[in-house]
């Protein structure tokens with residue numbers, strides 16, 4: 170008999186079943202859907218939250234649980250670049266060799282440790298329990314070991330280690346610290362100009378959850394009605410805007426349910442208002458929105474047109490999105506028309522309209538705060554994909570407007586390749602046009618740029634980074 174057989178055996182720990190925590194399970198499921206199926210977090214979350222409420226009951230999954238699950242998903246996705254850098258420093262192989270579900274649990278754990286106030290012990294143990302449920306005990310040990318390494322420093326401590334010093338490589342430093350792909354940091358900085366403080370504020374603003382902003386559609390609802398909602402305050406710039414400072418459920422607001430009001434970023438409202446405010450000489454009866462889906466700007470324009478006895482034609486290429494436009498415009502106080510049509514081969518006659526909005530498809534780099542995963546999905550090559558469409562749509566807009574009328578070219582991206590470059594290129598083919606100074610059309614809105622076009626910014630205006638150029642046809 171060997172010596173060993175006499176040694177008292179360490180009592181085996183009794184097996185304990187992993188605890189299923191509905192908040193972490195839900196967050197993991199959402200992250201997997203975003204990762205695996207290219208789903209959008211803002212679309213995936215609401216049904217998962219509903220399902221959790223139904224399954225667990227309102228006592229076990231209340232509004233605080235829903236808020237925590239939402240924050241865990243959005244925060245993990247937004248800060249993924251930073252967390253990847255930290256996790257990389259704690260594992261002994263390249264991240265691409267870590268199984269995606271394992272990486273999702275690690276990222277969720279990293280966010281709990283570095284991006285929330287959840288105490289360290291709870292952050293690690295909840296992520297490890299989650300790992301036991303969704304990955305099994307073996308891989309949970311790996312998760313435990315990595316998270317314990319991460320827990321040795323706070324976020325600032327990690328950033329000092331994993332981000333290059335600003336002076337050595339400013340763009341890479343900002344990319345890691347503020348969790349944006351480097352090419353996006355570079356593009357935003359080109360467009361914003363200025364020094365370190367501005368771009369840092371902008372990148373930080375992209376990482377904040379935007380407030381919910383409503384629009385009281387003129388002639389259909391008054392802002393005062395919306396201001397009666399809980400924690401509602403007036404918009405900063407648009408007379409029709411009301412901000413719900415605690416988020417709330419816009420769908421529960423009567424005016425929103427009835428279509429008299431809508432959810433609309435204030436930047437989007439300002440674009441519609443500037444186009445509606447620009448003076449045009451003579452007839453002012455026919456307005457066109459050539460890229461109308463899902464209908465936010467069209468609904469505001471149609472209501473403003475109705476006040477002036479003008480009619481909006483809202484056109485959208487995708488039939489199902491044209492359906493959304495029809496829904497947004499339903500109940501408009503004046504006449505309007507909605508059609509599904511390709512703005513590149515339009516059915517209308519040239520020179521038909523007095524005001525035209527072309528809010529073209531774009532990379533959406535101005536709305537990153539709304540779509541937490543978007544920054545990681547976009548590629549620089551996407552710009553080339555949009556370029557011909559953006560130019561083509563601006564050309565047809567300029568053909569659609571009458572001499573003396575005005576076109577508004579808008580994007581929800583501040584990327585210069587989608588904004589000024591498109592306008593400059595297309596105007597070479599339309600020499601009989603003038604750029605109108607859009608800044609005085611939005612009185613009281615500061616820092617709109619050098620003009621004549623305008624660029625809004627999340628960190629300056631609290632809006633999406635919408636761009637607008639107003640172009641008048643002179644011949």
Ligand SMILES: C[S@@+](CC[C@H](N)C(=O)[O-])C[C@H]1O[C@@H](n2cnc3c(N)ncnc32)[C@H](O)[C@@H]1O
Nearest residue numbers: 460461462463464465466486511512528529530
């Ligand atoms: C940025 S979105 C417009 C947002 C809209 N103005 C709003 O405020 O709700 C661009 C829209 O253009 C549509 N689109 C894409 N290609 C188009 C085309 N060739 N002609 C017309 N619409 C097009 C897209 O389907 C999308 O709905």
